[in-house]
Amino acid sequence: MTRILKTVADTRQALEPIRKGTKVLGRIVGGRIPVSAKHRLALVPTMGALHDGHRELIRLAREHADNVIVSLYVNPLQFAPDEDFEKYPRPVEQDLAMLEEEGVEFCFMPADEEMYPEHEEVTIVSAGEAGRILEGEFRPTHFDGVLTVVAKLFNIIDPDVACFGEKDAQQLALVRRMVDDLDFPLEILAAPVVREADGLARSSRNTYLQGEDRAAALSLSKALSAVEAKAGEGVTVALAAGKEIYEHEALASMDYLELVDAASFAPISEGFQGEALALTAARIGTTRLIDNRRVQLGA
Known part of the structure; x- marks a missing residue:
């Protein structure tokens, strides 16, 4: 049975x-932990509304740790104030059922006041200029918020590995950079994008899509396929x-479509x-949806 932990103190005590x-076994140079080490702990950070993409993260975590x-x-x-925080899906019972099905040992489910005790200002981890481009241009404070909560989770849970999805490619790159810059002694693992049968990338926000909007959402994956087809x-x-x-899709409004270096996220030129x-x-x-795909440019 998955053990539910709601406070920082209870979580640290349980772990x-x-x-x-x-x-003793798990701390070696560069934060790399031997795969053979026993009692390893893997963290899968989520905002709930779990889907098959999260299942893949949990299964990836299980491959690298004895406890998840x-x-x-x-x-x-x-x-941001104009975004969907209040209406973001929170199907807690359904989420906990999935954790049970996957044999997850622990679930950390804190309240806001537990994560952010009341102060005049909360200390923020800055994503820097790399967090102001692409997704950050349209959501200027987003990645600062992501890195802050991820850093808190790392400090509270102290995992050996943490698993993230490649669908949030810019987030993944920024988390990896933070781990290197701030010397967190853990390894970041990534799971590939999980898609619906018709190509739509799995997302908790897909539950918002109804009728014609669901069909229009395929424009993201179709646009990436078109880029890939012409990459040469x-x-x-x-x-x-x-x-x-x-x-050609009246119901879709593009925020951006860009090609960047897959390693550095630097813009690339002709x-x-x-x-x-x-x-x-x-x-x-x-x-609002995001997606990405690796492509091979040139001959």
Whole structure:
């Protein structure tokens, strides 16, 4: 049975026997932990509304640790005042049932006041300039909120590994950079994008999509496919092909469609050859979705 933990103190106490079993074995140069080490702990941070993409994260965590803890917490710091914090889906019973099905040992499910005790100002982890581009241009405070809550989870839980999805590619890159910059002694693992049968990337926000909006949401994956199909012809041609998909979908409003270096997220120019990351975000009615795909540019 999944043990539900609601306070920082209870969580640390519950995990102490596991931590005692790994402190000696699990801390080596660079934060890399031997796969053979016993009593390892893996964290899967989520905002709940779990779907098959989260199942893959949990199963990835299970491959690398003897104990798995999933956090269910809708983090207010990563939502702007005009975003969907209040209506974000919170099907707690359904989420806990999935954790039981997957054999998850622990669930950290704190209240806001537990995560952010009342102060005049909350200390924030800054994502820097890398958090102001792409997704950050449209959600300027988003990644500061993400990194702040992730850093708190790392400090509270002290996992050996933490698992994130590649669908949130920019978030994943920023978390990895934070782990390196702030010397968190853990390893970040990533699971591939999980898609519906028709290509739509799995997302908790997909529950907002109804009727024509659901069909229109396919414009994101179709735009990425178009970029991939034309990638051999260069950056300009590839992006134009993707943007044409959006132009023909009246219910989709594109925020961005960009090609960046897959390792550094730096912008790439015409003539670039090698692996790149195509990233896109669009609004389908009142629902904002993101997606990405790795593509090979050049010959």
